Amino acid sequence: MEMISKFRDKDIVKRLLDNIYKESKADKIYNIMEVCGTHTMSVSRFGIRGLLPKNIRLISGPGCPVCVTAQGEIDMIFDLLKHNDVIVAVYGDLMKVPGSDGRNLLELKAEGKDIRVVISPLDVLKLKNEQKKDIVFVSIGFETTNPATAGLIDTIVSQNLNGFYVLMLNKTMPEIIDVLLDDNELDVDGFLCPGHVSVITGESLYLPIIKRDKAAVITGFEPVDILYSVLEIIRQINSKNFYIKNNYGRVVNSLGNEKANKLVDKYFELADSMWRGIGVIKNSGLKIRKQYKYLDASERFGLRPSDKSEIDGCKCGEVLKGKILPNMCGLFGLACSPENPVGPCMVSSEGACAAYYKYEI
Amino acid sequence: MCLGLPGKLVEISEDKTFGIVDIAGTKREVSLMILPEDVELGDYVMVHVGFAISKMDEAQAEETLKAIMEYYDGDDIEIQG
Numbered sequence: 219m220e221m222i223s224k225f226r227d228k229d230i231v232k233r234l235l236d237n238i239y240k241e242s243k244a245d246k247i248y249n250i251m252e253v254c255g256t257h258t259m260s261v262s263r264f265g266i267r268g269l270l271p272k273n274i275r276l277i278s279g280p281g282c283p284v285c286v287t288a289q290g291e292i293d294m295i296f297d298l299l300k301h302n303d304v305i306v307a308v309y310g311d312l313m314k315v316p317g318s319d320g321r322n323l324l325e326l327k328a329e330g331k332d333i334r335v336v337i338s339p340l341d342v343l344k345l346k347n348e349q350k351k352d353i354v355f356v357s358i359g360f361e362t363t364n365p366a367t368a369g370l371i372d373t374i375v376s377q378n379l380n381g382f383y384v385l386m387l388n389k390t391m392p393e394i395i396d397v398l399l400d401d402n403e404l405d406v407d408g409f410l411c412p413g414h415v416s417v418i419t420g421e422s423l424y425l426p427i428i429k430r431d432k433a434a435v436i437t438g439f440e441p442v443d444i445l446y447s448v449l450e451i452i453r454q455i456n457s458k459n460f461y462i463k464n465n466y467g468r469v470v471n472s473l474g475n476e477k478a479n480k481l482v483d484k485y486f487e488l489a490d491s492m493w494r495g496i497g498v499i500k501n502s503g504l505k506i507r508k509q510y511k512y513l514d515a516s517e518r519f520g521l522r523p524s525d526k527s528e529i530d531g532c533k534c535g536e537v538l539k540g541k542i543l544p545n546m547c548g549l550f551g552l553a554c555s556p557e558n559p560v561g562p563c564m565v566s567s568e569g570a571c572a573a574y575y576k577y578e579i
Numbered sequence: 580m581c582l583g584l585p586g587k588l589v590e591i592s593e594d595k596t597f598g599i600v601d602i603a604g605t606k607r608e609v610s611l612m613i614l615p616e617d618v619e620l621g622d623y624v625m626v627h628v629g630f631a632i633s634k635m636d637e638a639q640a641e642e643t644l645k646a647i648m649e650y651y652d653g654d655d656i657e658i659q660g
């Protein structure tokens with residue numbers, strides 16, 4: 219798509235920056251949160267933080283699904299692997315996340331546990347399974363990913379397939395947005411809203427943000443997308459006129475993807491969920507509906523999230539709430555690096571700590 | 580894993596539930612089961628964990644670029660792709 223390259227156009231970037239410098243008030247601090255791991259990565263990769271005036275602060279929020287998965291939930295994967303007769307399928311990002319005992323899935327795989335990396339939930343249907351083991355798909359993600367897991371379950375149900383189970387660790391956005399908005403210590407004036415979550419949810423998800431007089435701009439991931447949206451947020455803050463703006467119209471339809479939402483609704487219902495460093499948030503996750511419970515790996519293998527807290531010294535919780543920058547964690551770059559990560563924020567390709575480590579030091 | 584990638588549809592299965600997309604030169608199978616819009620060969624879709632989640636709208640992309648240009652007086656940047 220030729221048109222998309224225009225969203226990296228240097229000249230447009232320069233003009234947007236000129237306007238950001240012109241329109242932002244030097245005596246005011248603009249705190250803007252990006253609630254999406256891919257935005258965090260783009261901001262770091264394109265060096266956007268360094269281009270902006272110092273009083274415009276981009277803060278990373280809880281947008282990386284691996285990072286927000288609580289240690290107690292991660293440990294469920296390790297508990298599952300105590301059963302020798304399972305094949306466990308995960309997204310690649312999970313492979314280096316340490317369990318409570320400090321070991322990760324790569325190490326367990328090297329020891330002979332049957333762990334497979336998939337890039338789509340549907341890939342599990344094609345896994346070679348000579349010993350006829352049970353296959354468990356570990357499902358993590360937000361609204362963007364949740365329909366894909368529903369798609370897997372729909373295929374299993376409609377084709378009457380046996381031996382497949384799903385471990386649901388999925389989360390949803392509305393409740394965590396409320397938690398952020400209710401946090402008095404967090405001083406955010408506007409949000410760069412997650413582009414691909416919005417594809418599924420539509421714009422209404424962000425109504426609570428503008429009701430609290432904060433800017434909400436749905437944006438894509440190219441430099442022009444991000445800068446244009448930052449400028450839009452500055453304008454809303456300056457004029458105190460707050461509304462939901464969709465700057466990602468080439469992909470996001472204002473009403474969302476109804477077909478995907480129907481499928482999610484058919485197989486899942488809201489459930490309480492544990493967030494790393496934040497704790498249990500009511501109705502902030504998904505579980506499989508009763509009539510399909512037989513596909514739920516936590517039922518089949520008796521798995522419950524442990525109450526293990528995060529690893530000592532790791533400040534992922536604070537990073538996820540936007541309270542500290544990654545390099546303010548005492549372990550950052552010392553005991554914790556992408557080669558030897560302590561917390562998931564350093565592991566995941568969308569984690570704030572990984573983004574900082576790779577691009578900003 | 581949360582990454583969305585735009586891909587060009589180069590094959591569509593007869594029952595329209597699957598397709599093959601070209602993402603920057605790499606061909607991948609994608610499920611079309613949750614895609615709300617009808618698609619044709621050559622359309623671009625946003626792909627996420629093996630599922631097409633949205634058809635990409637070139638006219639809308641142009642709209643956004645036009646709106647950006649309205650920020651500037653007497654602007655004459657060439658935006659046609």
Ligand code: SF4
Binds near residue numbers: 563
């Ligand atoms: S630097 Fe490492 S230990 Fe510190 S918050 Fe980030 S992931 Fe956790």
